[in-house]
Amino acid sequence: MITLTGSGLTLGKLKQIIIGREQVKICPEAMRKVMKSRDAVERIIADGRTAYGINTGFGKFSDVKINAEDTEALQLHLIRSHACGLGEPFREEVARTMAVLRLNALLKGHSGIRPVVLERLRDMVNQRITPVIPSQGSLGASGDLAPLAHLALVLIGEGEAVLGGIPMPAAQAWERRGIRPVRLQAKEGLALINGTQAMTACGALAFLEAEQLALQSEWIAGMTMEALRGITDAFHPAVHEARGYPEQTAVAVRMRNWLDGSRLTTRQGELRVQDAYSIRCIPQVHGATWQVLDYVREKLEIEFNAATDNPLIFDEGETIVSGGNFHGQPVAFAMDFLKIGMSELASISERRTERLVNPQLNAGLPPFLSPEPGLQSGAMILQYAAASIVSENKTLAHPASVDSIPSSANQEDHVSMGTTAARHAARIVGNVRRVLAVEAFCAFQACAIRGKEKMSPALRQKWDALSEIIPPLTEDRIFSCDIAKIERRLLEEARISGLNSDTGSGS
Template sequence: MITLNPEAIDLTTLRRLWQGAPCRLDEASMDRIRASAAAVERIVASGETVYGINTGFGLLANTRIPPERLAELQRNLILSHSCGLGEMLPRNVVRLMIVLKLLGLGRGYSGIRPLVIDALQALLDKDAMPLIPAQGSVGASGDLAPLAHLIAALLGEGRIDVAGEILPARNALDKLGMAPLELGPKEGLALINGTQASTAIALDALFTAERVFGAALGAGALSVDALKGSIKPFDPRISEVRGQTGQIRVAAEIRGLLDGSEILASHGRCGRVQDPYSFRCQPQVMGASLDLLVNAARTLEIEAGAVTDNPIVFEDEDTAISGGNFHAQPVAFAADMISMAMCEVGSLSERRTAVLIDPKMSGLPAFLVDDGGVNSGLMIPQVTQAALVAENRSLAFPASVDSVPTSAGQEDHVSMAPIAARKAAQIVRNVAGIVGVELIAAAQGVDYHAPLKTSAKLQPLHSNVRAISPRLESDRYWADEMAALQSAVLKGELGSPFSL
């Protein structure tokens, strides 16, 4: 059980939460929540007009709502904003959304009652994940639609996946022994304002990217051996004189992976001067990608514990100040950085494969198969790589520079963070498929150098690839093993995940 301290959340803890570790807010958070809720009660009792507590929303912010209709106001807010479309978000992303919402509320600036926290906590404890459509948020006044679907489920609207069984929300609540939630002043707004959907999707992309990046490093090193490439470009002195942190780390990693390779030792005096850029510039390109991922991670780590709803309640003065913390521009930029970084990782991987299957470049049999002509070998898997690379280039265009005004111009600049995050997640999945094909090619290339062996660190990677994709002797049906390799990369089973 992880005890959540919203004021000291870190990437390591977030990674554990993403992997499903149970959690609960600490008592200090609950004290802050109670104090903030009491402040809202006092504001309501004072009769002061405060946005989101006793007014309408967006363009209707100047419409005063009488006290007897405040509960209706909050319920209508949730129902009217539950208008998402598209495929449902994955269960692990929904779970992370709930955790992030708890973290943000736990800072004690949102004015919600402890019973709302209890309801959200119950969803986690009972493995009950509301079904949330992925589309419908522009990441400006919070992730309104996705978060509304999350809260609507607690009101008895929509559907809930209870440990794999999808039920109408009211039936699910009955099964779980939970009564439908009745919202108090400001609570609906506090729950749907915020960047938790965008941040959860972006963190999912980031943590998966760590696994894919690690597999890509292993594939790149194995490809160097398959090509009988030079280790000189990974000399630490080259990276040190440039000084880029990511480049230094990647060069050291590849050097370590290749250390002790019999294949590498066999051509130490071959006189080969240069390898193609996709081989010798791995530290420069992969390192730059790593630096982007590290920067994105820093932003998302901060955002995970941030107060991003509106208005923000300062209980010491019984004031609620309307601002713009719900605007998800930092998350949008972070997600776009993940997209650009991983797009290049995939592009480099495909180029290495293209070199290995080209006999003029690699000195290996054409398409890495014997009896070429009758056999096409890895000709078309590389085409699949090319298709995924092309798709990634289209997806990598930054969503963060786009904006479509909403709410009759009141919300006239939006971040598009959820779109950026969903694109990043798709790019990472695509790169896992690209790297999977490179691993087939690299393993096949290394096999052609037998009885020489690759390094002790790369031999387990080679064996794990071969357990899924046996050595290619003649053409066979590819799709299933390519999908299996992609899945293994996404799960972190091929290569060591590269912690940021």
Template sequence: MNKVIIDGNKLTLEEFISVVRKNYKVELSNEAVEKVEKSRSIVEKFVDEEKVVYGITTGFGKFSDVLISKDETKELQRNLIISHSCGVGEPLDEEIVRGIMLLRANALAKGYSGIRLSTLNTLIDMLNKNVHPVIPEKGSLGASGDLAPLAHMVLVMIGEGEAYFGGERMPGKKAMELADIPMVELTSKEGLALINGTQVMTSIGALAVYDSINLAKMADVSSALTSEALNGIVTAYDEKVHQVRPHSGQINTARNLLKLLDGSNMTTVQGELRVQDAYSLRCLPQIHGASKDAIEYVKEKVNIEINSATDNPLIFNEEEAISGGNFHGQPMALSFDFLGIALAELANVSERRIERLVNPALSGLPAFLVEKGGLNSGFMIVQYAAAALVSENKVLAHPASVDSIPSSANQEDHVSMGTIAARKARAILDNARKVLAMELLASCQAIDLRGNKGLGKGSSIAYNIVRDHTEKIEDDIIMYKEINKCEELIKSNVILEEIEKQIGSLY
């Protein structure tokens, strides 16, 4: 059976994807079980001694100075969940919800949260049995954690809220009963332990960064085809050029392009047709490479966050509870804003290449890539649509992390807006994928019009797959269907997987 064992310390991005997209089962390690039980025993000692500890024997936020008696601890935790369930908007996608549950379980498995093992196992059972809480996409400030959306996750654990089970949306209690999962009566610290973290923003962002790695490679593929369609100059990709400015993304992009274009009869060298290309071709290593370096930075931050304890207070073995700020989403907020900008740039330069393809003054090809222009509009509005998407991305790329609105009567006087940053990055990713799909379609049309004299070892693979699903456009057809086909080829990684299978990994 395919499974992932979690201990709070070693979860990888690839394992995360296996659980959320391939339904791998999740188990706690033996070490994690011991740590969780030890941490819980400390919390129970605090309660028995009526020690003043935030969130255990006190209220929350501005109410941190209000003491709660031992007899009221269960009511306190239930009230926390039901009062904080203030999410609004459309439900988050199933894969995001699965990611949220996995990441929250992994954080609790570190053994610093004081939750009961039985409660943690309930969350893992929900994940393994495909009980997916309905979690609205909006309502988190990204500091004090993702309080509102995570509260919706916990509602189902206590037999409230709503969930998807067996493809049907239903009351949370019914879903738990159908899945044969006992519901939980929360006790001291548990409600806070479950909702006080960054797992919503991190799940959204982790999925986005994983897909961004592949999209950046596909940007190299689509641009290689465009380079051939425009008889681009490969001299600019010479390794010597990039070794003297050794940014890794730049070096790797130049290597990718030379690998993809190896053996092509469509490209040229410096001085053969012209001395140099426009920036959208000549500076591909620098532009794509910078985005790849940004994506790699975000991946590094995500790998840290998915193995972090992000709630408050944290319970340490020295029988110490420390109130800190690990729930604050700023490290993720800045990272996901950066990711959005990097993805927007991949789309920006792709749209510029589309313009070069459709503009006869720049391409030497029939206007708008159609032979009977005037009667036919060809790819005219493809470029319009690409321009609309990149313009929308420019609006979305405005950083969420520079904004903050104080909350909880100014006790929480700086917040990250990290969940908004993650959602924006995901939206930009979706737009960028569509723009690259348009370039893929346009470049293959341009190659056909130019006359395919033999493509590179890698680019020919991409061309052949596109042509397996689309045809050269002679007369106007309904274009969105063709764009959607190319987008699905990118989204499914069919092109990328076949290229890497035949010519080796891209960077």
């Protein structure tokens, strides 16, 4: 059971909730803060004071005063009108993560929302009533309005949800769990949809996969090094300490550990003086990606525990401020950075694959690892496929955060496009896994040719694990099936790994 307090939520805890299926509970002290901020909203209504989103319209309508008897209808109209997401829905894990993150943010006690609404968010998470949330339609400022409105629809028993893998009307899902949906009151609809939880949820799950992929890329690169009889001197501790980046040094340490005991790797001057960059610069390039991951982790965990709606209530209602914490620029930058860092892991991996299959570069291995060069093409087109994905990543890596389109009659005249950045980051992470799977396949085949008995003990274990799902290459076959199997194995290992860990692995 994970206790949510409005602070202290980490990627490790989030993974336990979403992947490990831990349930959540609400901290009583946090709930007391929630009740105090709700009391402030009630006083504003009773006193007839004007406050944005409580008794005014929204966006360009912020100057329109709403009568007290219409405040409940105002919230209902808000949710229905803003639930205009488009495109394919987010996967269920993203939608559940959105609910967890919104609950945690509201528990900070600055939003003026009733405890019952937070209890329903908790029930949504624990009972696994998952909102169907279209993935397109957010500008990433004023919050992720459209996606979060679809989440809020389910809270009030409207829209669509998934329960036990079956899509159904939200009201039916609540009924099956014996729980009544909520009726929103003043401020509550706005509190639910003013936030960055769609981009942050999508980005957080992409990050969790990316972090594990960065680790997996190292043993895959190590296997390639053995297949190419790479020079281990490039990983000498002094080289990396001389530069000073801790992430680079940590990659070099792990590479030395993976290759320890190998009878396939070489030393300077034995076969050649130095390797190509895609081999020699593994610590420098992979280490730089770990620097990106460290940055992204920090920004995501800040956002997990941030109050991101508007207006915010302070001093037990004495201070109510309309601000802009819903603006997704910090997350947008982080997601664009993640896109670039992960794209480079695929780029350097594809270059190593080229060296494994190119007879001019692969140190005597058969052309394209073919069992009968000419009659059989071997892994020739696998490199094509990897190159295609690397090229696609270059397009997806274009920063979304440099774009902005004004909205709400120019009241909301600068937006982050952070959700687009996060969606593209998730696509890139999936693409990187496919490129690494191609490298792993080729390195697996090449090491079988070199002599798997000469591999390092650590990498031989990885080779044996791969041999359980793919056979050595003795005849051309449908290689997409092999790549899909490796890809699934990498994903399964990533989901299991680090479930009880709260720290990064870059340094």
